[in-house]
Amino acid sequence: MKTKRLFALLVAVAMLAVAMVPAFAEEHAPVTLRFMWWGGDARAAATLDVIEAYEAAHPWVTIEPEYGSDEGYQEKLTTQLVSGTAADIIQMGTGWMPGYVASNPDYFVDFFEYPELIDTTTFAEAFLANNGQFDGHQYGLPTGISGHAFLYNTGLAETIGLNFADQYTWDDLLEMGKKVREYDDSMYLLDMGASQLNTMIVRPYLQQLTGNTVLVNDTKARGFEEADLVATLSYIKSLYDNGVIAPIEDVIPYGSDLTTDPNWIGQKYVGMFCYSSTIEPAAAACPDASFAAGKLPVAADAKDEGWYCNCPQYMIVSKASQNVEEAVSFLNFFYNDAEAAKMLTNVRSVPPTSVGQNVCAELGLLEGVAKDSVDIIQTYAGTNDLGLTTEEEVTAILEDAAVQVAYGQGTPEQIAQDTIELLDTFLASK
């Protein structure tokens, strides 16, 4: 009798279990998401921790990380977007996004269509409107508050008598560079590669000179005349002629990652232009020195300040994803969960959400050069030049022009003529 009862009980439990399985499966079918990003080790470790925490809380979700360096990232991303094989969640370069949206906005999910899944009210409304929003569609969510930055060695600056704390002009920068050479002819004021020459001198200098972005998105025309470009390239030439910038042949082998240059580590350079999102690693690469974030150069008669605050990257969800809702939910956790914010801290610059900022403030992370650089960039109101000016081909043309000047291959006049010809050919294709 006892055995019969036990058997009946077991059967009942088994039937209940069998009955529950489909219900469970129906509610939470297994989901696999792919998450693609680039960045250094610290960013990768923090992002992996967030993925792990999300998976633990949502056992039916598996997130496959795809991460590495930014080398070839965009090339891979483009082919994946076109072929419909892109990851579900993608870290996106801000400069690339306008081109993708112009080609086909259907690549991306509009986060505003999922208010029940993601809370965008934790972002400042105006910041969100200027970062990742296209014609009212929020295709990208900014990963941080950042912008151009200037990092300088405070010990050297004090010894040599350089002041980057107060606003200074491009001419002041030139004079400060000369002072560095007078102090020690093996030292240079600036460490700059091809990428920095374009983003930190050519573009802001031209913008300040003309009041326009290099290429104007609305008119699809140049925002400058030949004389403006000649003036810009001549300024770069004077920086090299006076030893303000380290010789290009010393720097160019290190590509865009100047923090690996032994001369930077060995304190042979006083400062470098970088971004709020990369300023901490740049300072960390030289542990024996103390650093501060400085102001950025603005011409006395600037028509536009040339510098502006934006974000280092966007997070987007591919519209081709089979699990859009799950991907959006994950990003809600990524941006708005306090535990996730504790893991991510400022690995993508100062967090853009109130949740992230509160957590970083509690942890004492809203201090230091990254935060200072964000505070500084927010004081400038230059025009955002994302779009045609930041397209890959234009970037290459402008970098080539600056590098030719740096190597002394031709006069600024000749190089300006060639550059304008190339830019006009580019514009004609648009």
Next chain:
Amino acid sequence: MKSLTRRRYIGLLFIAPWIIGFLVLQLYPFITSLIYSFAEYNIMSSPKFIGIQNYVQLLTKDREFWNSLRVTVVYTLFTVPGKLVVALLVAVLMNKNMRGVNAIRTIYYLPSLFGGSIAVSILWKLMFQNTGIINQIIGVVGIKPVKWLGNPQTAMPVIIMQNLWQFGSAFVMFLAALKNVPSELYEAAEIDGAGRVTQFFRITLPQISSIIFFNIIMQTITALQSFTGPMVITNGGPLKATYVLGLKLYTEAFSYYKMGYACAISWVIFILIMAVTGVLFRFSSMVVYYEDKGDF
């Protein structure tokens, strides 16, 4: 009859993987690239037919193309003869019966196992950095550090050296060819009083000339398509000094999304390779010795 048909089907089944691979991965892209070369195509929207405009732009207006062509030709002119001379010298040295020769041959072949890999190129880049091991070595003998990768004059030799270092495949073929040279020829030459140098130029070289020719063809084709080394080590710089055609093609296609234009470049490279190969074949009968007079 039935059995013959069945055998045919089985035969076709065996070669089906190759046929499918050829059709999908070679013939289809080959034909498609020709069609796209007459179109404006940015991958993200439909191609637009523009006739021969891409070719006109490439050959008459794109100064970068002519620079890339020059760079590629220089690279080929140095790597192909250089690699063949090194491979032949090492093969002659290794064509001896000495102790441990097999191990030494394997060691010489090792670099070629890595092929044009990214890892080797990264290693090469690190070696030739301003503070890399090469500058440290030359520093020991009192030579000032050289800015190998930052100077347009020295960047190309670095890329060429990486290619020369990987001479293993040519070396193995030369070694096999040397083994096939009949020993009676050398014995007869010795009796006639010919020295080692005369034997090399009068017997060895003519006997292995078909293999030399084969290696020239293969190495030339590979050199004209070079990509990995220039991409990883210098990214085509400085001042486009190492911006080979393969790299230009890649940049136009995947950085600027001018897929039609890139296809036109690929067809120009193809025609260039065909022309060079044709010229080499045209003159091969003058320098290559075939026992059967070259009849196929």
